[in-house]
Amino acid sequence: MKAIFLDRDGVINKYPGDGKYVTSWKEFHFLPKAKSALRKLHENDFKIFVVSNQAGVNKGLLSRQALDDITERMLNEIKKSKGEIKGVYYCTHRQEDNCSCRKPKAGLILGAQKKYHIDLKKTYFIGDTIRDVQTAKAAGCKAILLLSGKEKISNRKNWPLKPDHIFPSLYDSIEFILKKK
Numbered sequence: 001m002k003a004i005f006l007d008r009d010g011v012i013n014k015y016p017g018d019g020k021y022v023t024s025w026k027e028f029h030f031l032p033k034a035k036s037a038l039r040k041l042h043e044n045d046f047k048i049f050v051v052s053n054q055a056g057v058n059k060g061l062l063s064r065q066a067l068d069d070i071t072e073r074m075l076n077e078i079k080k081s082k083g084e085i086k087g088v089y090y091c092t093h094r095q096e097d098n099c100s101c102r103k104p105k106a107g108l109i110l111g112a113q114k115k116y117h118i119d120l121k122k123t124y125f126i127g128d129t130i131r132d133v134q135t136a137k138a139a140g141c142k143a144i145l146l147l148s149g150k151e152k153i154s155n156r157k158n159w160p161l162k163p164d165h166i167f168p169s170l171y172d173s174i175e176f177i178l179k180k181k
């Protein structure tokens with residue numbers, strides 16, 4: 001099975017800003033060509049998993065129900081544009097909760113890996129933060145960093161580790177992945 005892991009904010013939808021959360025559907029804005037990228041992946045038989053930290057839930061900034069509503073609408077829009085997400089995994093804990101699922105820990109990825117028997121060494125994890133790159137490495141995935149969200153290339157010298165590839169957007173990274181096959 002060909003699988004791919006994606007972060008959500010800054011990858012699929014617009015990054016809400018440091019310390020901010022998407023708390024309702026009207027704050028969720030798809031990034032340019034993100035839906036086309038998801039369609040292409042689906043057409044090429046990739047199983048897509050979303051892996052996202054949403055500590056706003058445990059901070060009381062949005063309810064679990066509000067988060068689920070956003071997810072449902074997101075999946076609906078993606079389906080309308082002929083894409084398909086196989087699973088959406090959230091960590092809703094705060095850092096101080098010390099859970100095993102909050103990125104950069106690999107808990108969410110390992111959960112999907114067990115359920116679907118994914119070969120992580122052959123699998124890309126695409127995110128917009130260095131924490132996503134750390135998560136990819138913790139899980140044994142290949143790490144792609146996008147510049148469509150939080151991280152800036154000008155900060156490169158401060159990165160504690162390097163992604164395997166860097167692209168401006170999800171669409172660019174997907175073109176690269178599909179060309180490799």
Ligand SMILES: [Mg+2]
Nearest residue numbers: 007009010128
């Ligand atoms: Mg992100």
Ligand SMILES: [Zn+2]
Nearest residue numbers: 091099101102
């Ligand atoms: Zn967690």
